[in-house]
Amino acid sequence: MPYVNIKITKDGVTSEQKAELIEGVTTLLQKVLDKNPATTFVIIDEVETDNWGIAGEQVTKRRNNQK
Amino acid sequence: MPYVNIKITKDGVTSEQKAELIEGVTTLLQKVLDKNPATTFVIIDEVETDNWGIAGEQVTKRRNNQK
């Protein structure tokens, strides 16, 4: 009965990539813990880079600095 | 002081339906646990069907298959 929430930055992730993540996590939980895929939920949140901070700084700014 | 987070797929839920959910959950917590509505928070997240997986598959695809 697992519930998985994946938060990533909003960066043009495609529907196919999302499908790959969902399938990969579900398979992993089945393999490691024998969890039933039928009751495995995966929710992906895409977060604006202005709304994600790391090291005290917005990801937007961090990326600009790295250019 | 309860905090409730409801995640549902983004399917054209109306403002009235959201109001009903908020009121219903708040009343339930008051009835069952005597929680004060004044400090009961309810947050509804609407998730794109591409971003929600069940049984290893995106809800978008699952619904198409059921047609």
Place this chain on the structure above:
Amino acid sequence: MPYVNIKITKDGVTSEQKAELIEGVTTLLQKVLDKNPATTFVIIDEVETDNWGIAGEQVTKRRNNQK
């Protein structure tokens, strides 16, 4: 396919009360949005009063002050 997370303070909530919350929320989502109970998840988190703050103050202290 709803997912609901209820956070309440850790206050000796009984198993029966938890069952009531779970059943109540599931029924509400079926009534308001016609959601299938079979794929409705409810997770209850019980939070120590030292770890919950409101109005800038721990619930533990807040309750002591109200005595």
Place this chain on the structure above:
Amino acid sequence: MPYVNIKITKDGVTSEQKAELIEGVTTLLQKVLDKNPATTFVIIDEVETDNWGIAGEQVTKRRNNQK
């Protein structure tokens, strides 16, 4: 290694204000718990006022009533 999630209503919060929140929370965790900013994550969620309930009522409606 802290992870902080801030949920606020969607009210035209500026990028500068978000930067201030991110920096402020990261500094606080360093000051109080000596947490390394390099591995401190902050994620801000902006929630529509229709999707946020308090006292059994949508924030949207609550604000209209206070006008």
Place this chain on the structure above:
Amino acid sequence: MPYVNIKITKDGVTSEQKAELIEGVTTLLQKVLDKNPATTFVIIDEVETDNWGIAGEQVTKRRNNQK
């Protein structure tokens, strides 16, 4: 910079199994989205079966019924 939260029932999951989940999810995010493992967080929550509901029923009860 992904953040992943895995919620599972509290069922005597071993430290080795947790390590496998953490490593598997981190590798998946690197493979599918080229995410840097150094800034990938995974948090596992183990939830009492009394606190997890599905189909309107506590997992504890559901399992007893299936015996």
Place this chain on the structure above:
Amino acid sequence: MPYVNIKITKDGVTSEQKAELIEGVTTLLQKVLDKNPATTFVIIDEVETDNWGIAGEQVTKRRNNQK
């Protein structure tokens, strides 16, 4: 009406430190966004180091390696 969730590793954080975090975050939201402390919630989750992964590795192991 903000809601803040702080996740940290379970490391003997004292009640006083938790109080400082709660007060600091609440003050920050008031200063930056003029949010009312009376309806600001802060919830602190303390996570076992076995359940927290970074860079594909449990924090428990990571710390042992750094000794």
